[in-house]
Amino acid sequence: MKDIIILAIETSCDETSVAIIKNGREILSNVIYTQIDIHKKFGGVVPEIASRKHIEKIDLIFAQSLEESGLNFKDLDAIAVTYGPGLVGALLVGMSYAKALAFGLGIPLIPVNHIDGHIAANYLAFPDLEPPYIALIVSGGHTHIIDVLGYGEYKVLGRTRDDAVGEAFDKVARTLGFPYPGGPYIDKAAKDGNKEAIKFPRTYLEKGSFDFSFSGIKSSVLNYLNSMKMKGIEVNANDVAASFQEAVVDVLIEKIISASLKMNHKEIIIAGGVAANSNLRKRLKEEAKIHHLDVFYPPLSLCTDNAAMIGAAAYYQFKKGIFANLDLNSVPNLKL
Numbered sequence: 001m002k003d004i005i006i007l008a009i010e011t012s013c014d015e016t017s018v019a020i021i022k023n024g025r026e027i028l029s030n031v032i033y034t035q036i037d038i039h040k041k042f043g044g045v046v047p048e049i050a051s052r053k054h055i056e057k058i059d060l061i062f063a064q065s066l067e068e069s070g071l072n073f074k075d076l077d078a079i080a081v082t083y084g085p086g087l088v089g090a091l092l093v094g095m096s097y098a099k100a101l102a103f104g105l106g107i108p109l110i111p112v113n114h115i116d117g118h119i120a121a122n123y124l125a126f127p128d129l130e131p132p133y134i135a136l137i138v139s140g141g142h143t144h145i146i147d148v149l150g151y152g153e154y155k156v157l158g159r160t161r162d163d164a165v166g167e168a169f170d171k172v173a174r175t176l177g178f179p180y181p182g183g184p185y186i187d188k189a190a191k192d193g194n195k196e197a198i199k200f201p202r203t204y205l206e207k208g209s210f211d212f213s214f215s216g217i218k219s220s221v222l223n224y225l226n227s228m229k230m231k232g233i234e235v236n237a238n239d240v241a242a243s244f245q246e247a248v249v250d251v252l253i254e255k256i257i258s259a260s261l262k263m264n265h266k267e268i269i270i271a272g273g274v275a276a277n278s279n280l281r282k283r284l285k286e287e288a289k290i291h292h293l294d295v296f297y298p299p300l301s302l303c304t305d306n307a308a309m310i311g312a313a314a315y316y317q318f319k320k321g322i323f324a325n326l327d328l329n330s331v332p333n334l335k336l
């Protein structure tokens with residue numbers, strides 16, 4: 001069978017990335033330019049700046065990706081692009097570039113949902129992984145438990161009712177004085193902290209619900225820090241980080257394990273930026289083992305935003321003939 005080579009573009013937030021993927025499973029190149037250092041100064045992503053940086057960088061990142069793959073234009077079978085969810089101006093940069101390429105080369109344009117991409121990151125890391133399985137998506141904008149029935153076929157079992165888990169990590173980190181994005185700093189600080197030091201609440205919601213709520217724990221950490229400040233007591237940031245992280249991970253693990261047992265799936269995958277969290281990775285593996293479940297998570301480099309995962313998801317759309325016309329628009333709040 002002929003190999004299918006897809007060039008994928010991701011510009012939904014603050015990473016400009018272009019990748020070339022063979023048969024949905026093999027990375028020929030995956031070039032990522034991150035704007036984190038620029039947005040750090042503002043404590044979060046500034047949409048206007050993100051769009052401008054994408055437009056400055058995309059041509060360079062594209063050229064580098066093609067060169068690293070060792071391929072030519074004529075080797076490409078399709079162009080894939082993230083069309084949502086994400087920042088509208090940022091998405092439009094990648095989409096315009098992708099449309100021009102697809103039109104110029106006379107090959108199909110594949111519209112990819114960013115969340116679908118995060119799930120598909122696991123197909124790059126685990127060549128034998130196939131649906132069905134349960135997926136936990138934990139990123140800066142999303143917290144979902146999904147029953148993955150087939151490639152690109154999803155049933156959402158639960159989602160956050162307020163903050164995304166990454167958002168909670170970032171807000172708590174910011175209050176502790178860590179730079180943006182704060183998740184990795186909390187992860188690191190927690191390693192030197194005592195997870196039993198402070199009892200933060202765990203919100204499980206109604207019995208049997210797979211939904212999440214992280215606004216309670218976020219407020220509870222902020223209240224704790226304020227009250228310590230008022231009393232003039234110095235806080236140990238490592239202890240706060242460890243206690244907060246432990247509470248969040250407790251809830252994530254309890255829900256994802258019970259969802260897999262309920263749906264009778266033997267495999268769990270985790271994806272999205274927070275899937276890089278070392279405590280979540282370690283504890284989920286341990287807990288899953290007790291229930292005879294297997295856990296898969298992508299390597300750190302494929303957890304945060306990248307175009308390789310978009311190319312992996314796009315391959316399964318290519319096989320089903322799910323293409324877009326050149327009037328494709330961005331959908332900033334696109335659902336799965």
Ligand code: KG4
Nearest residue numbers: 139140141166181183273274276277304305
């Ligand atoms: O998937 P992603 O790169 O972007 C979105 O689509 O949102 O996720 C970014 C999020 C940020 O909130 C960041 O703080 C969090 O992932 N993150 C982490 C870790 N690494 C990244 N959170 C906890 N622990 C980490 N090690």
Ligand code: ZN
Nearest residue numbers: 139273304305
């Ligand atoms: Zn993402």
